[in-house]
Amino acid sequence: MPEALNLIDDQRPAQRRAALAILDELEARSAFPGAHRLGVTGTPGAGKSTLIDALLRALRARGETLAVLAVDPSSRASGGALLGDRVRMRAAGEDPGIFIRSMAAREQLGGTAAGAHASVLILSCVFDRVIVETVGVGQSESDVHSLVDTLLLVANPSSGDALQFMKAGLLEWPDVFAVNKSDLGAEAARTRSELESGLAVGESASGEWRRAVLQVSARDGTGLDALQQALDAHRDHLSTSETLAxxxxxxxxxxxxxxxxxxxxxxxxxxxxxxxxxxxxxxxxxxxxxxxxxxxxxxxxxxxxxxx
Ligand SMILES: Nc1nc2c(ncn2[C@@H]2O[C@H](COP(=O)(O)OP(=O)(O)O)[C@@H](O)[C@H]2O)c(=O)[nH]1
Ligand SMILES: [Mg+2]
Incomplete structure (x- = not known):
């Protein structure tokens, strides 16, 4: 797996041609719909990695195999945040059914989008679900949206977050919203209703899928079952309505x-x-x-x- 992923980074002409041929082949042969491609976006510190860790455990317990691609827009494969992600995603351990890889976004999402796109393709040939974690910074929302089947936005329980999303016009992209850290108190419910009222405005743009705002706590597990159901429901909705293709x-x-x-x-x-x-x-x-x-x-x- 790491070898296949490294191949796409190799810029030498012959290697590049070989990589393109392999990727085209994978694309042509991969089963449809294949792996569920799930994007997780949101402001830094909203709890994306912690939530993904919780989801990994729950979904793995159901027998699924999972890959996580953590895309960090601020670093060129430096340590910091990526290392933090590894630490927060402990579910992996020694389990071959879980694969976690980080990549620096400047060379990938919105930069060389090919890297992220190819990685998702390769991983989706091997795992049941591929999760792409990326920090929400404007433009990257539409980039990550085009990479995945379902986009989950994780918000902090704070009015500031909700307002910022609305101002930046980010609410049009996500399919499912989760206000995290509901264990911290009432602010989560308020943020949820703010997001809900923001969504009502753009409702027609999302077609027939009714976008929900859930309240969760990655820390104590509140709302995680409902979140899993919402994510699966979106995927099922896409598959049956032919919009997935x-x-x-x-x-x-x-x-x-x-x-x-x-x-x-x-x-x-x-x-x-x-x-x-x-x-x-x-x-x-x-x-x-x-x-x-x-x-x-x-x-x-x-x-x-x-x-x-
Ligand atoms: N109280 C509380 N803290 C959380 C929760 N989820 C994450 N955190 C904390 O929020 C901080 C940022 O989490 P992280 O998963 O790294 O956020 P990311 O930057 O969005 O990936 C960490 O200190 C987490 O322990 C939660 O549900 N409740
Ligand atoms: Mg993270």
Whole structure:
């Protein structure tokens, strides 16, 4: 597993081509719907890692195998927060049914999105559920949304948090909301109703899935059963309504777009006809996401070279 994940970091041309071929193959062959891809986002300190640890224990006890990809936007694979995540996710222990890996986001989410996208693909071929933990900092919400089937937002029990999400326009992305640390008292209930009223405004955008705000405590286990049920219910909702395939497809397009945008800016993306153009190319070429991204990259390179 670590070898497969390392392959995608290898930038040498031959290795890169081999990696792309492997990823396309995995993508083409992986069972649908396959692993549940769950994103967990929220402000630093909201309790994402602690909550994931609690979920790992509960889901593992049900017989599931799980992988966690912790994406840290502030560091380039330095120690700090990532080490903290390891410490807080103790459930792993020596259990081969649980795999935890950290990656630095500057090179990944919103940076080289390919890394996160490829990692999720590889892990979802092996584990029943893949959990992506990422700090919520504006833009990354839509990035992580395009990586996963279900996005969980973990909030602190504080009005400040709720307000900040609303101001930043972040409420449109998550599918399930959890106000954590309800063991700390009444503030959690207030934050919950604030979030609920914020959601009511954007309700139509979320289609038929009714987004719920749950109150949980990763520390004492309050609300964790309900949270698990909500996460599974969302996944079931997606699978039965056929929106899962559409969401995965949109995720592939988003991956190609962010890879291109990173190198060529939005101008480059426009030259290819924007999101619609890329979606059409994906459909018409029948190519895998990873090799198509590389191919379009080369096309834009050639176009630029021809112009200069
Ligand atoms: N009281 C209380 N503290 C919590 C709870 N969940 C997490 N914490 C604490 O909040 C701090 C941040 O938790 P962490 O999981 O690292 O947050 P992350 O940055 O969102 O991953 C730690 O000190 C945790 O022990 C909870 O349910 N109740
Ligand atoms: Mg964390």
């Amino acid at each position: 559409a969401r995965r497809e949109a995720g592939r397009v988003a991956h190609v777009l962010s890879a291109l945008r990173e190198r060529f800016g939005s101008r480059g993306v426009e030259a290819l006809g924007g999101a619609t153009g890329v979606a059409n190319r994906l459909r018409e070429s029948g190519a895998g996401t990873f090799s198509l991204a590389a191919q379009l990259d080369a096309e834009l390179d050639a176009a630029l070279a021809a112009r200069s």
